[in-house]
Amino acid sequence: MKILLIVAILTSMAFSKVEVAVSYKYIEDITKNIAGDLVEIETLAKPKEDPHFVMARPSLISKLRNVDLLILNGGQLEIGWLPPLIKRANNAKIFDGAGGFLDLSQHINMLDVHSSVSRADGDVHPDGNPHFILDPYNVPIIAKAIADKLSKIDSSNKETYQKNYEAFTAKWDKNLIAWGEKMKPFKGKKVIQYHKSFDYFLKRYKMELLDTIEPLPGISPTSKHIMELISKIKEEKAALLIMHDVYHNRKAAKLISAKTELKIIDVPHDVDALQGADSIENFYNSIINGLTK
Ligand SMILES: [Zn+2]
The missing domain is CATH 3.40.50.1980 (Nitrogenase molybdenum iron protein domain)
Incomplete structure (x- = not known):
């Protein structure tokens, strides 16, 4: 009986996917490149929606309730809508600072840090410009942060995440060269x-x-x-x-x-x-x- 139970648990572990919630579609796409079918992804913001003011639909709370990992842009881009959802979902895995919380802005050299005129003037980005996804050179940095985080949460698939990261960045480097030429x-x-x-x-x-x-x-x-x-x-x-x-x-x-x-x-x-x-x-x-x- 005991053995059967252990086998059942191990089998479910082997086939269970890492459940991930991401704030924006771009994070979903980079994560898919790194993780393929090993993860199940829920994306919170709609791609045409204002990323600063995403509609806090109740369905978003249930999306956050059972996930193992939350990946957000950070840099206060989600400050107007995501923190109350995290609070209401009450999932300790994805609280700020927990193992299942990944703030991408922490890995990026942000522009305009501390250069803002005044918070009192209503500036929505008092801590720097969070729109760093507009630099394609930030993508490999983001991909690395995601690969490393997934490798920690799901260590049995570490090699796959790292291999996918390397393949992704090798391809990406070629894109960077081509885009650089076009933009000259x-x-x-x-x-x-x-x-x-x-x-x-x-x-x-x-x-x-x-x-x-x-x-x-x-x-x-x-x-x-x-x-x-x-x-x-x-x-x-x-x-x-x-x-x-x-x-x-x-x-x-x-x-x-x-x-x-x-x-x-x-x-x-x-x-x-x-x-x-x-x-x-x-x-x-x-x-x-x-x-x-
Ligand atoms: Zn903005």
Whole structure:
């Protein structure tokens, strides 16, 4: 009887998958590359949703209740919606600091750390810019953090996670070279964006940010700021374009575009935010092709 029970437990262990919840689709895709069928993934945010203000649907609480691991972007990107869900799910495995909690921002060199004007002004990113997924060079760092965490939680499959990580990064390195070539003509090009969504991308490819449409991260544009922006654009001699995310209101961008003839280019902020951006690889393909077409 005892032996049968042990066999039953071992069998269930051998076939049970690691249950993972991730905040965003891009994390799901990188995790799938590392873990394949060894994990079951629940993704909390919808890809076209504003990543700062995800609708806290009750179904998200049940998704968190039984998972072994929670992987989040961190850097306060989820601060407005995820902490109450974690609290209500009451799953000790995924509490901040527990073994099943992975905050990716902890592994990244973040931009704008401590440079923010003032928390009192309503800046949604007082601790630095959390939109680091826009730099494709951060992907191998994220993949490594995920592979290492899964190797700890599910040590019997450690070799598979590490092997998959190596294969993934070898392929990724080739992409980085190809994307670098394609982006060369954009060096020095000046850009307007709604929010500081694409700073990592701009920095990586040596593009410049002329200004954001919102006066401060998380603050809606005022007509004064838009007027100033329009005159600033008119003074600029350099080639300009507006890179716009899919979730902020476009009224201001359209007005600016109408007054200055700047082109608005749609840029995904997450995997599946735009058609064609259906994997972590195609996420960058879609951004770069959108710019270069
Ligand atoms: Zn933001």
